[in-house]
Amino acid sequence: KAGVTQTPRYLIKTRGQQVTLSCSPISGHRSVSWYQQTPGQGLQFLFEYFSETQRNKGNFPGRFSGRQFSNSRSEMNVSTLELGDSALYLCASRPGTSGGFQETQYFGPGTRLLVL
Amino acid sequence: GQNIDQPTEMTATEGAIVQINCTYQTSGFNGLFWYQQHAGEAPTFLSYNVLDGLEEKGRFSSFLSRSKGYSYLLLKELQMKDSASYLCAVRDREASGGSYIPTFGRGTSLIVHP
Numbered sequence: 001k002a003g004v005t006q007t008p009r010y011l012i013k014t015r016g017q018q019v020t021l022s023c024s025p026i027s028g029h030r031s032v033s034w035y036q037q038t039p040g041q042g043l044q045f046l047f048e049y050f051s052e053t054q055r056n057k058g059n060f061p062g063r064f065s066g067r068q069f070s071n072s073r074s075e076m077n078v079s080t081l082e083l084g085d086s087a088l089y090l091c092a093s094r095p096g097t098s099g100g101f102q103e104t105q106y107f108g109p110g111t112r113l114l115v116l
Numbered sequence: 117g118q119n120i121d122q123p124t125e126m127t128a129t130e131g132a133i134v135q136i137n138c139t140y141q142t143s144g145f146n147g148l149f150w151y152q153q154h155a156g157e158a159p160t161f162l163s164y165n166v167l168d169g170l171e172e173k174g175r176f177s178s179f180l181s182r183s184k185g186y187s188y189l190l191l192k193e194l195q196m197k198d199s200a201s202y203l204c205a206v207r208d209r210e211a212s213g214g215s216y217i218p219t220f221g222r223g224t225s226l227i228v229h230p
Contacts, residue, residue, distance in 0.1 A: 004158075033217075042222035043159070043203065056217050090158060104149070105218070107158035 002027065004093050004108035012114045018079040021111045025072050025093030031055075032074040033105065034066060037088040046089075049074050050096050078113075086115045120221035122204050127227045128194055136189045136224045138204030149218060150178050150189045151203040159203055162189070191226075199228045 005024045013019050025032050034046040045058040049068035066076040072093075078085055089112075092105040119141040128134040140148070147166040151159035163171055165180035165187060177190040191198055205218040 035220075043205075043220035045217055045219070048217065058217075104161045104164060106161065107151075109158050 004091055004106055006089075006091050006108040006111050008111060009109065010112050010114075012116065013081050014116050015081055015083060017081050018077060019081060019113060020075055020077045021089055021091075021113075023074045023076070023091030023093075023108055025074070025091075026106055029093035029095050029106075030072050031094045031096030031103075032068060032072065033092045033094075034074070034076050035090040035092065036060070037090055037110070038086075043090070046076065081115045083115050086113060088112050120204055120206055120219060122202075122221045122224045124222070125225045125227070127229065128191075130194055130196060130228055130230050132194050133190065133192050134194060134226065136191070136202050136204075136226065138187045138189070138221060140185050140187075140204070140206045140221075142185070142206055142208050144208050145182055145206065147207040147218075148178075148180055148187050149203075149205040149207070150176075150187075151205065151220075153201045153203060153223065155200070162202075194228050196228050196230070199226060201225050 007022045031050045033048040035043050037043045046060055047054055047066050048056045052068045063079045068074045088110045090110045091108045094103040094105045122138045149164050150162040152162050153159040162176055163178035165171055165178050168180055168182055170177055170179045175192045180187045201223040203223045204221040207218045
């Protein structure tokens, strides 16, 4: 079974631009979560999508948004990029049954975003 | 909210045993995870504890004490490839929307030297 895939793997943008990152979950997984990882803050939860609906959201500004498609693939968008948005953006998927109580998340390789 | 603490960095010798501690404070508890993350790679799942006690899986074991808000990851027979960051993550009680969101600690960077 293929793992979680993310595209692109690396991205360089300038301040003020916007960016869209893509995540394809493991086949059969309906829940997709996004995380931002930086050396200073560690791994921080952005949001979770399940069945095309945002189910939970972390403490990030509205510039960060996402969506999920009917095939469970997800995209996240960051508008008006700031230097502090430079980070590794990780996507994680899990089956999404039973509220996730017994489920493990499986992470993708991440997209490394550099904002200049 | 949650507060998760783990040491920033640890060093150990190849072949030795190392214990990485994690303490947490949470308003509700629904499981604790340990992940391993090599530099430049995604975190990979190591263990999951929801009940008190020790879970053993090969060279790695994880322990949980819910009353103390404490967990540790024990790595035996250390190998050079074990040099990585180890992330402790706690899942709180059900968040809105019927889901459980884990909160991650900042990770412990383990350096294994010959």
